[in-house]
Amino acid sequence: MQFMLLFSRQGKLRLQKWYVPLSDKEKKKITRELVQTVLARKPKMCSFLEWRDLKIVYKRYASLYFCCAIEDQDNELITLEIIHRYVELLDKYFGSVCELDIIFNFEKAYFILDEFLLGGEVQETSKKNVLKAIEQADLLQEVRYFPRCVTPFSF
Amino acid sequence: MVVPSLKLQDLIEEIRGARTQAQEREVIQKECAHIRASFRDGDPMLRHRQLAKLLYVHMLGYPAHFGQMECLKLIASSRFTDKRVGYLGAMLLLDERHDAHLLITNSIKNDLSQGIQPVQGLALCTLSTMGSAEMCRDLATEVEKLLLQPSPYVRKKAILTAVHMIRKVPELSNIFLPPCAKLLHERHHGILLGTITLITELCERSPEALRHFRKVIPQLAQILQTLVTTGYSTEHSISGVSDPFLQVQILRLLRILGRNHEESSETMNDLLAQVATNTDTSRNAGNAVLFETVLTIMDIRSAAGLRVLAVNILGRFLHNSDRNIRYVALMSLLRLVQSDHSAVQRHRPTVVECLQENDASLSRRALELSLALVNGSNVQAMMQELQAFLKSCPPDLRADCASGILLAAERFAPTKRWHIDTILHVLITAGSHVRDDAVANLTQLTGGQELHAYSVHRLYNALAEDISQQPLVQVAAWCIGEYGDLLLEGNFKETEPLQVEEEEVLALLEKVLQSHMSLPATRGYALTALMKLSTRLCGDNNRIRQVVSIYRSCLDMELQQRAVEYDTLFQKYNHMRAAILEKMPLVDRGGPQVDEEAKESKEAAQLSEAAPVPKESQASQLLDLLDLLDGASGNAQHPPLLDPSPGGALVHLPDLPCPPPPAPIPDLKVFEREGVRLNLSFIRPPENPPLLLIIVTATNSSENDVTHFICQAAVPKSLQLQLQAPSGNTVPARGGLPITQLFRILNPNKATLRLKLRLTYNHFGQLVQEIFEVNNLPVESWQ
Numbered sequence: 001m002q003f004m005l006l007f008s009r010q011g012k013l014r015l016q017k018w019y020v021p022l023s024d025k026e027k028k029k030i031t032r033e034l035v036q037t038v039l040a041r042k043p044k045m046c047s048f049l050e051w052r053d054l055k056i057v058y059k060r061y062a063s064l065y066f067c068c069a070i071e072d073q074d075n076e077l078i079t080l081e082i083i084h085r086y087v088e089l090l091d092k093y094f095g096s097v098c099e100l101d102i103i104f105n106f107e108k109a110y111f112i113l114d115e116f117l118l119g120g121e122v123q124e125t126s127k128k129n130v131l132k133a134i135e136q137a138d139l140l141q142e143v144r145y146f147p148r149c150v151t152p153f154s155f
Numbered sequence: 156m157v158v159p160s161l162k163l164q165d166l167i168e169e170i171r172g173a174r175t176q177a178q179e180r181e182v183i184q185k186e187c188a189h190i191r192a193s194f195r196d197g198d199p200m201l202r203h204r205q206l207a208k209l210l211y212v213h214m215l216g217y218p219a220h221f222g223q224m225e226c227l228k229l230i231a232s233s234r235f236t237d238k239r240v241g242y243l244g245a246m247l248l249l250d251e252r253h254d255a256h257l258l259i260t261n262s263i264k265n266d267l268s269q270g271i272q273p274v275q276g277l278a279l280c281t282l283s284t285m286g287s288a289e290m291c292r293d294l295a296t297e298v299e300k301l302l303l304q305p306s307p308y309v310r311k312k313a314i315l316t317a318v319h320m321i322r323k324v325p326e327l328s329n330i331f332l333p334p335c336a337k338l339l340h341e342r343h344h345g346i347l348l349g350t351i352t353l354i355t356e357l358c359e360r361s362p363e364a365l366r367h368f369r370k371v372i373p374q375l376a377q378i379l380q381t382l383v384t385t386g387y388s389t390e391h392s393i394s395g396v397s398d399p400f401l402q403v404q405i406l407r408l409l410r411i412l413g414r415n416h417e418e419s420s421e422t423m424n425d426l427l428a429q430v431a432t433n434t435d436t437s438r439n440a441g442n443a444v445l446f447e448t449v450l451t452i453m454d455i456r457s458a459a460g461l462r463v464l465a466v467n468i469l470g471r472f473l474h475n476s477d478r479n480i481r482y483v484a485l486m487s488l489l490r491l492v493q494s495d496h497s498a499v500q501r502h503r504p505t506v507v508e509c510l511q512e513n514d515a516s517l518s519r520r521a522l523e524l525s526l527a528l529v530n531g532s533n534v535q536a537m538m539q540e541l542q543a544f545l546k547s548c549p550p551d552l553r554a555d556c557a558s559g560i561l562l563a564a565e566r567f568a569p570t571k572r573w574h575i576d577t578i579l580h581v582l583i584t585a586g587s588h589v590r591d592d593a594v595a596n597l598t599q600l601t602g603g604q605e606l607h608a609y610s611v612h613r614l615y616n617a618l619a620e621d622i623s624q625q626p627l628v629q630v631a632a633w634c635i636g637e638y639g640d641l642l643l644e645g646n647f648k649e650t651e652p653l654q655v656e657e658e659e660v661l662a663l664l665e666k667v668l669q670s671h672m673s674l675p676a677t678r679g680y681a682l683t684a685l686m687k688l689s690t691r692l693c694g695d696n697n698r699i700r701q702v703v704s705i706y707r708s709c710l711d712m713e714l715q716q717r718a719v720e721y722d723t724l725f726q727k728y729n730h731m732r733a734a735i736l737e738k739m740p741l742v743d744r745g746g747p748q749v750d751e752e753a754k755e756s757k758e759a760a761q762l763s764e765a766a767p768v769p770k771e772s773q774a775s776q777l778l779d780l781l782d783l784l785d786g787a788s789g790n791a792q793h794p795p796l797l798d799p800s801p802g803g804a805l806v807h808l809p810d811l812p813c814p815p816p817p818a819p820i821p822d823l824k825v826f827e828r829e830g831v832r833l834n835l836s837f838i839r840p841p842e843n844p845p846l847l848l849i850i851v852t853a854t855n856s857s858e859n860d861v862t863h864f865i866c867q868a869a870v871p872k873s874l875q876l877q878l879q880a881p882s883g884n885t886v887p888a889r890g891g892l893p894i895t896q897l898f899r900i901l902n903p904n905k906a907t908l909r910l911k912l913r914l915t916y917n918h919f920g921q922l923v924q925e926i927f928e929v930n931n932l933p934v935e936s937w938q
Contacts, residue, residue: 013214019284020920021250028216045514046478053862053885072860075450076483077443078403081393103171104164106214107207110243115276119283119319121352123311124345125400126390133308137273140235 001079001120002054002069003030004113006102009063011035014102015109019120038067048076059083063099086116089130111137160193161186163207170215183212194225203229203240210240210247223248223255230262235273238266242277251287260290267297272309275301279312283319291320295327302334307343314338314349318356322920328357332364339374344391344398347378351404358411359858369412369419376426379405383433394438406430406447413455420456427452428461431468442472442480446487453491463498466491470502478514485509485520492527503528507537510544519552526559534567538577545584553588557581561589575610583617586624608641610634615642615655619663623672629680632667635660636684637738639691657694661685665702675711682706682714686721690736700725820935826925830857831886831918833866835929837936847908847936849898855886857918864894864916871909875901908937 006015013031022030037051038058049056051069057079058067066083070076087097089112094101102109115130117123124130161169166186173179190205197205206225213219226248229241249256259281266278279301282294298320301313317331331353338350354371357364382397382405391398409427413420430448435441445468452465469491472484488506492499506528509521522544529537538560545556560581568574582589611634618631635642642655667673667681682703689699703725706718724732826833831853838848855861862885870876881896902908910929915922 013216016214016247017284021252021285021287023252042514044478046482046517048479048482049516053860073407075403075407075443075447077439077446077479078399080479081399081440081443085393104167106211107240107243111239114280118280118312118315121315121318122348122400122404123315125348125398126344128390129345133273133276137235137239137276140273141239143235 001074001082001117002071004069004117005031005034005065005067006109007031007035007065007067008099009039009065011039014064014099015106015113017110017113017117034067034069038065047080057083061087064102082117082122085127086113089116089127092127092131093134108134160189160197160201160204161208163204163211166208167211170211179215183215183217187212187217191221194221199228199232202232203234203237206240206244210244213247219248223253227255227258227262230259230266238274238277242281245281246284250285256285256287257289260293263290264294264297267294267301272306275309276312279309279316283312283316286316286319286323288323291323291327295320295324295330299330299334302331302338307341307346310338311343311345311349314346314353318349318353321353321356321360325360325919328361328364332357332367335368336371339371339378344401348401348404351375351401351408355404355408355411358408365412369416372409372412372419372422375405375409376423379409379426379430383430393440395435396438396440396444399440399444402430402444403447406444406451410451410454413451413457415456417456421458423451423455424458424461427457428464431464439477439479442475442477446472446480446483449487453487453495462495466495466498466502470505473502473505473509478512478517481509481512482514482517482520485517485524489520489524489527492524499524500528500530500533503533503537507540510540510548515549515552518548519555522548522552522556522559526563529563529567531567531569534563535569535573538564542577542580542584545581550588553585554590557585557589571606572609575606575613579610579613579617582624582627582630583621586627589626607634607638608644611638611642615660615663618667622663622667622670625672625674625677628667628673628677632664632677632680632684635664636680636687639684639688643692657692660688660692661698664688668702668706675713678711678714679717682717682721686724687736689725690733696725820933823929823931823933825912825929826914826927828923828925829918831855831861831916831923833912833914837933839935845901845903845905847900847902849900849910849936851896851898853886853894854890855888855893856890858888859919860888860891861886862917865914866894866896867913868898869911869913870900871906873902873904873906874908877901902937905938908932 002020003016003018005013005017007013013035016027016031018027034051034056037049038056041049041058047057047059049058053072054069055072055074055076056067056069057076058065059080060066066087068079068083070079090097090102090109093108093112094105112130112134115124115133124133169182170179173182186208190209193201193205202225206222206229209219209222209225213222222244226241226244229237230245232238232241245256245259249259263278263282266274269275279298282290282298286294298313298316301309302317304310304313317327320327321331335350335354335357338346339354341347341350354368358368379402382402385397388397391401393399396402409423413423427448431445431452434444434448436445449465449468452461457465466488469484469488472480473488475481475484485506488499488502503525506521506524510518510525512518512521522541525537525541541556541560541563545553545560548556561578564574564577568577614627614631614634617627618635622628639660642660643657664681664685668678668685673681685699685702689696700722703718703721706714707722709715709718724735728735820837820839822837823835824832825835832855834852834854836850836852838850840846840848851866853861853864853866864881864884864886866881868876868878877899879897879899881894883892883894886892886894900908910932912925912927912929914925917923
């Protein structure tokens with residue numbers, strides 16, 4: 001995966017994860033153009049489109065568009081599953097997630113994504129393990145100092 | 156005055172409360188000032204909160220570069236909260252373009268070696284997201300150590316970090332190859348998935364690695380088989396399919412290992428058949444696995460029966476109610492249509508049904524595929540469908556559909572009459588979307604007298620109904636001019652006998668001339684047609700003479716000139732008029748021989764004897780023509796269009812007269828890097844000694860596409876250089892269609908030729924820039 005963008009129906013960016021090095025200017029340009037392109041799609045159209053030399057896979061969940069850019073040899077259908085899995089994780093974590101949760105807790109959205117994907121590839125296919133990792137990390141934030149030995153994660 | 160620092164959520168609340176853009180900017184600027192001050196001398200315990208706010212503001216599009224150093228400080232802190240936000244900031248604000256990014260290398264190194272897993276996780280995540288080549292080199296050994304640590308949590312991340320590192324620094328493959336074999340024995344899905352991704356990356360980059368890993372095929376098969384036959388496991392299943400992510404990744408690796416390798420492919424046949432038949436396809440997860448299986452079957456040297464099974468699966472996909480699945484099916488069938496034509500033909504009816512899709516991207520694919528499926532036996536049925544589609548299709552598809560129909564008609568027309576009917580129909584339905592050369596093609600129709608009469612009748616009727624579609628009008632005008640006498644005979648058997656009066660014909664042409672919808676070119680056709688009629692019709696020529704003389708003062712230069720010339724024909728050269736305006740002899744189709752092109756491209760090795768083309772304007776036209784073929788058949792794979800062989804010239808066109816070829820100048824390979832090659836071919840047209848044509852060909856034998864390819868050149872001041880537009884900017888991987896570009900160099904003084912080239916392109920995700928002077932230019936290119 002080259003990048004993932006989350007944006008609202010009004011085109012406001014809610015999350016941007018880039019797995020390729022691009023300048024800020026280029027990122028902004030790509031975001032702007034892609035958001036426009038996706039928002040222009042009618043509801044009955046399929047979730048895939050070709051844009052520049054990339055394949056774009058997008059899906060709308062309530063008021064948020066989840067949009068991924070994948071390479072030519074990547075499987076579009078499994079990318080849909082990736083998006084869906086991420087939404088499920090958010091849902092489990094926030095309890096019936098909505099756009100506002102992602103707006104007000106954007107760092108958490110990033111942390112969750114970073115436990116699911118790494119360097120643009122899937123790192124963990126068990127929902128349970130991802131959520132446990134986040135839970136443990138959240139707990140660690142509560143303590144003021146690191147305990148001398150942290151119980152190793154068993155997952 | 157000490158203002159208590161806003162909490163993140165309060166800031167977000169405030170920003171969202173702003174009514175206007177200006178208000179929002181104000182709030183943010185105020186807050187950024189606070190944040191800056193706080194970074195300078197605020198409470199370090201609250202630094203993470205300040206950075207979080209800054210990151211939010213950054214996402215809205217505001218500048219946040221002053222936070223970069225703070226990221227470093229937070230990462231270096233010992234509090235987990237600080238590190239978490241600090242690393243997130245690094246991933247969002249720092250990248251390899253900023254010099255600052257190297258400074259976190261040390262922190263990452265420390266964090267990786269401290270043994271605190273969540274921290275190691277953060278460090279690995281950051282490294283794999285924004286790690287530059289230098290960082291990767293520095294930290295490779297640290298990551299390698301973590302590959303075999305006990306905890307799966309860290310190991311799975313280390314493996315994927317290794318993948319990133321290899322992408323950035325391919326030489327690191329040497330370090331990360333050895334552990335793979337052992338890692339494959341793990342049972343943890345995350346580790347397995349990462350390992351397979353790592354092996355895939357290694358194999359894509361090095362043929363030795365590919366050979367090495369072929370021996371793990373049995374192991375991979377075992378894992379995949381277990382997944383497919385195991386029952387439902389809550390942890391990793393999606394809709395009854397066990398860990399589809401892992402299955403898809405294994406299938407992809409098998410594809411790479413089995414490609415072009417008979418032995419390996421054979422061992423996979425059974426397994427692939429098993430996966431194809433056992434996977435539950437009621438939901439997307441199953442279909443994703445099935446799709447990957449199909450892709451693998453088609454790409455390796457699989458058994459014939461298996462290939463048919465794969466195509467049938469795609470055919471089934473076409474009936475699926477989920478339009479995403481229909482889309483991938485159409486895309487894949489399009490890629491297969493050349494190699495497995497008969498198998499795909501079986502699904503033709505379904506493909507044609509897909510033309511009716513509401514979704515434009517689907518109907519476009521269906522159109523491309525339909526056009527590719529037209530052959531001699533189904534052409535009439537297909538044409539009916541396609542013409543029906545032409546009437547109702549969205550405007551942006553009209554041009555492609557029209558060209559496609561015309562090309563198919565040209566290749567497969569059963570009778571000339573059917574061909575004419577088809578072209579007429581296209582012109583009437585979608586005339587304004589037809590490409591310019593359709594007019595030329597139509598006017599070259601060969602055939603006996605019967606067909607001329609038929610054609611001119613039909614065209615006349617069509618024109619009488621509608622004079623707005625320019626290509627139709629042009630062709631009709633030409634025909635009426637040429638065959639006007641046949642039109643007036645009126646006793647043609649096959650259409651209803653139509654009594655056409657001379658006056659009507661003249662009136663119609665005049666209407667075309669005067670209409671504001673007619674383009675200047677169209678007017679030219681009409682005027683010339685009128686002139687020709689002056690010799691074909693029996694009546695008085697006064698009307699024609701009148702019209703012609705009116706146009707003597709037309710503002711359009713071309714029309715004015717013609718009118719004056721024609722008028723002169725009436726007056727001074729009346730005796731020659733009949734001879735000059737005689738009917739044209741039947742033209743033999745000497746233009747692009749479509750079937751011959753197809754044959755020639757299959758014999759790629761035989762293209763070396765082509766004669767040099769006298770005018771290079773032919774060159775760009777030829778490339779255009781070949782593009783026309785590409786566009787119509789929608790074929791994704793092409794043999795190289797130009798063969799850079801000695802004497803390197805363009806595709807052999809049998810009809811072009813040419814002078815005896817001079818001794819060919821040998822080609823020169825000027826550049827090679829990671830499978831990307833640049834080749835120069837030289838042509839010195841004998842009738843223009845100062846002119847040197849260089850054809851630059853860029854080919855790509857690597858596993859990764861080359862994109863955004865730009866080639867620029869410079870020559871010494873005494874020479875003149877002209878670059879023509881390249882054929883494209885992308886060279887697909889594994890010997891995909893090369894980019895060609897023509898340089899024209901004028902060297903009247905026979906000065907020593909020196910050539911400096913500058914290449915920029917994207918390859919393996921990196922920007923490549925090369926500037927070099929070409930050495931060893933052959934002497935014959937300038938002497």
